[in-house]
Amino acid sequence: MFNADTWLPPEVSLDLCIKCNICVSYCPVAEATDLFPGPKYAGPQAQRFRMAGQPAPDLSVDYCSGCRVCNEVCPNDVNIMEMNARARAALVAEKGIPLRNRLLGRNELLGKVGSRAPRLANFALHNPVSRVAVDALFGIAKEAPLPRWSTTGTFVDWWEKHYPHRLISDKKVVYFHGCATMYYEPFIGKAAVAVLEHMGYEVIVPPQNCCGLPMLSNGEFKAAGKLYDNNLRKLGPLAAEGYDIVGTSTSCTLTLKEEAPHLLDRHSETTQALTHAVWDIFEWIRDHEDELPRDFIQMEMVIPYHPPCQYRAHRVGRPSMDVLALIPGVEVHESHARCCGIAGTYGYKKEKYDIAMKVGQELFSFILEEEEHHHTEFNACDSETCRWQIEHGTGQESRHPIEILAAAYGLYDLETRTTL
Amino acid sequence: MTDLLIIGAGLSGLLAGVWARRQGLRTRIAATGLGATHWHAGTIDALGYLPGEDAPVRSPFAALTRLTAARPGHPYALTGEAGLREALAAFRTLLEKLGLPYGGAANPDENLLLPSPAGAPRPVYLAPAAQLAGDMSRPEPYLVVGFQALRDFYPTVIAENLTKLGFRARAEFLPIELITDRRDFSTIDLARAMDSADLSRLANALKRVAAPGERIGLPAILGLRRHGQILAALSEAVGAPIFEIPTLPPSVPGLRLTTVLREHFERDLHGRLDLGMTVTDFHAEAGRVTWVASRASARPVRHRARRFLLATGGILGGGFHSEPRGRVWETIFDLPLTAPQKRSQWFRPDFLAPEGHPVFRGGVRVGPDFRPLTLAGEPAFENLWAAGNLLADSDPISERSLEGVAIATARAAVTSLINTDV
Numbered sequence A: 001m002f003n004a005d006t007w008l009p010p011e012v013s014l015d016l017c018i019k020c021n022i023c024v025s026y027c028p029v030a031e032a033t034d035l036f037p038g039p040k041y042a043g044p045q046a047q048r049f050r051m052a053g054q055p056a057p058d059l060s061v062d063y064c065s066g067c068r069v070c071n072e073v074c075p076n077d078v079n080i081m082e083m084n085a086r087a088r089a090a091l092v093a094e095k096g097i098p099l100r101n102r103l104l105g106r107n108e109l110l111g112k113v114g115s116r117a118p119r120l121a122n123f124a125l126h127n128p129v130s131r132v133a134v135d136a137l138f139g140i141a142k143e144a145p146l147p148r149w150s151t152t153g154t155f156v157d158w159w160e161k162h163y164p165h166r167l168i169s170d171k172k173v174v175y176f177h178g179c180a181t182m183y184y185e186p187f188i189g190k191a192a193v194a195v196l197e198h199m200g201y202e203v204i205v206p207p208q209n210c211c212g213l214p215m216l217s218n219g220e221f222k223a224a225g226k227l228y229d230n231n232l233r234k235l236g237p238l239a240a241e242g243y244d245i246v247g248t249s250t251s252c253t254l255t256l257k258e259e260a261p262h263l264l265d266r267h268s269e270t271t272q273a274l275t276h277a278v279w280d281i282f283e284w285i286r287d288h289e290d291e292l293p294r295d296f297i298q299m300e301m302v303i304p305y306h307p308p309c310q311y312r313a314h315r316v317g318r319p320s321m322d323v324l325a326l327i328p329g330v331e332v333h334e335s336h337a338r339c340c341g342i343a344g345t346y347g348y349k350k351e352k353y354d355i356a357m358k359v360g361q362e363l364f365s366f367i368l369e370e371e372e373h374h375h376t377e378f379n380a381c382d383s384e385t386c387r388w389q390i391e392h393g394t395g396q397e398s399r400h401p402i403e404i405l406a407a408a409y410g411l412y413d414l415e416t417r418t419t420l
Numbered sequence B: 001m002t003d004l005l006i007i008g009a010g011l012s013g014l015l016a017g018v019w020a021r022r023q024g025l026r027t028r029i030a031a032t033g034l035g036a037t038h039w040h041a042g043t044i045d046a047l048g049y050l051p052g053e054d055a056p057v058r059s060p061f062a063a064l065t066r067l068t069a070a071r072p073g074h075p076y077a078l079t080g081e082a083g084l085r086e087a088l089a090a091f092r093t094l095l096e097k098l099g100l101p102y103g104g105a106a107n108p109d110e111n112l113l114l115p116s117p118a119g120a121p122r123p124v125y126l127a128p129a130a131q132l133a134g135d136m137s138r139p140e141p142y143l144v145v146g147f148q149a150l151r152d153f154y155p156t157v158i159a160e161n162l163t164k165l166g167f168r169a170r171a172e173f174l175p176i177e178l179i180t181d182r183r184d185f186s187t188i189d190l191a192r193a194m195d196s197a198d199l200s201r202l203a204n205a206l207k208r209v210a211a212p213g214e215r216i217g218l219p220a221i222l223g224l225r226r227h228g229q230i231l232a233a234l235s236e237a238v239g240a241p242i243f244e245i246p247t248l249p250p251s252v253p254g255l256r257l258t259t260v261l262r263e264h265f266e267r268d269l270h271g272r273l274d275l276g277m278t279v280t281d282f283h284a285e286a287g288r289v290t291w292v293a294s295r296a297s298a299r300p301v302r303h304r305a306r307r308f309l310l311a312t313g314g315i316l317g318g319g320f321h322s323e324p325r326g327r328v329w330e331t332i333f334d335l336p337l338t339a340p341q342k343r344s345q346w347f348r349p350d351f352l353a354p355e356g357h358p359v360f361r362g363g364v365r366v367g368p369d370f371r372p373l374t375l376a377g378e379p380a381f382e383n384l385w386a387a388g389n390l391l392a393d394s395d396p397i398s399e400r401s402l403e404g405v406a407i408a409t410a411r412a413a414v415t416s417l418i419n420t421d422v
Ligand SMILES: Cc1cc2nc3c(=O)[nH]c(=O)nc-3n(C[C@H](O)[C@H](O)[C@H](O)COP(=O)(O)OP(=O)(O)OC[C@H]3O[C@@H](n4cnc5c(N)ncnc54)[C@H](O)[C@@H]3O)c2cc1C
Pocket: A018, A019, A020, A037, A041, B151, B183, B184, B248, B249
């Protein structure tokens, strides 16, 4: 259990490094490009030279994608990725933020603006001319898999319509939808509500805002702190009352649990209560397995599955695989690939697009081989940006495991992504 | 329900996972990270030196009685000679099947002597096929070939030291562009580049520098995925025996070994391996471990299983923790350790003391069935076993027994836990 009294900033863990180079052997970005020397060099090694008030020793840390493969393989629990993230924030403080990164950090604002007139926004952003312009003006790669705004309304538009018909129950659970479900993929939220209600839970959707991750990963710590504090005000009281808060976006839940408080040094009692209340939805379902109805329909399908990088930081194993394995006829094949490459907003950046595609190659090959051998129609991944990148890299459609679970109860159509 | 939860993904944890899975146990491995294979030479060292002796051991089996006389609690005293032999043979069969064959001396009782990264003789019981032509009992003179700009491999040092030992040896350097045009590289990067490199350019360059009758030692970078094919194709194209010499870390032969075991466990045998999971706590009822808990982002994750195998590698692997004054403890179950609990007793004054340093010999004492013991000599828990280098009384550094102990004890622990009703 997290303990604020024993918590140390990630930089302190540099002394745990024995220079074994295991992290360097597995870092997918260092493999893909010479621009990044690898986790040991950018992390614990450069950290020795990072002093307050001194210029940064090495700018290459900006090429770390944050995938955390290094943290996962390191035998000594060195917090390499966190060290890199904080070093990047220091760079941002020193050199300022490019307009492009400001844009990418404002996922929620983009979501809101686009949702006013989603068809127009989709056309405006997704035509070849504008993509070239955005590429040239802002440095957002013209090929990168930007999402499309939902043209059937936002998740909360739907929730307001669903509210009078919602399941009322003594068992209650709070749902954190995040920006992607809100503006781009409301069907993920609908599938989640369908499953949670099928489990007999009344779903609460409180007011909430962006978790702040895109800003954190672009080194905009101040702005991210504001978002985090807003959420703390809105969700904190529910957490204090003992409600579990589940989310379908592995990155949002991670940010609320750990990433924001750790990177931003927020360690009050209320932040800890929030941390302890937040669950990845499959982590929560696995924990509530005895409440999971077994009225599955037979599904006869092979699903190539990629555990998103954020699970490496949740450190809860692969809960969606554990749960999907309960569905009769479903065979989940794990990718064993390190990263899809996109790493949040990394692969959107013009100078990083090619690196991201190279990093994703081992995953794309796996998906395509599965398609060839098992005639799979869909692959699955819990994280939205990863799904967009996988679709971009393979041409095969990707689904959230919650969509598959909802479909296994006959509550959801995987093809059209609509609730039944 | 998981039949067996293994804690640790080093050589002993991975092998135990493979062997348990092959016996049909639903097996999971949880570990902080990957293990020591990545900074070792990828060889299987069973017993290279006896405590206090300078000369390398010729036959690890013949030396066993003297080892266990000096160290009666040594893991090899528990496995016995038959157990050690059987486990090494099983390892060899397994790796053959996984396409990364290992070989040994012509006399299967004896060690090989292979050149170390400094050109010194290194007693090894089994070596990857790629290192076998380095065998010091072979007659061919050595040509050690390095690459300009490759840090971590020193052909001149190796050749000079081999010459001092009485071998005919010389060094040559080739341009790194024969393998890669990248600017910076580790040995792993070079091995990956070799997977797709045009071998004929390298082969031609090697032919130009090699004299007839020489064997050619290269840094251990001959491919990752296509290692076997690359070794065979290069030897054939050059027309000379080619072998790998291990480099400074990261160790490509160690990475190959970990990769084949891990992929076999996860993909062929459908075992579950979770890294980034540091186990910190446990719960026991009526003398049985019911679950262990690992550190996670918001709340610990509980892992329930029928049986647990502790393979956390001791002081080198992170299974033990210490504080500056010298207390050393086992981090999960707080099992009693034989390690000296005062810092002044950890080390001998001489860094290279042939007896080794006491702190590296300290560890968990187990019974003949590989269950950890309490101070009273009883099994600490009915369903907890231990294997690998956290065991008491072996000193992997001075004995050169790291892999032998890992393999033999993993095998023995799996046999014991399968045959015990829990
Ligand atoms: C496991 C291990 C433990 C060690 N322990 C010790 C110890 O305790 N004490 C000790 O003294 N030594 C130790 N060493 C050795 C020591 O680390 C090295 O000798 C030392 O780091 C070499 O320093 P360096 O600056 O020459 O090279 P490195 O530290 O290897 O750094 C080279 C740097 O140059 C960069 N670079 C390389 N080529 C180029 C290029 N073409 N253009 C631009 N940049 C380039 C690399 O990216 C890297 O940042 C250890 C080594 C290892 C592997």
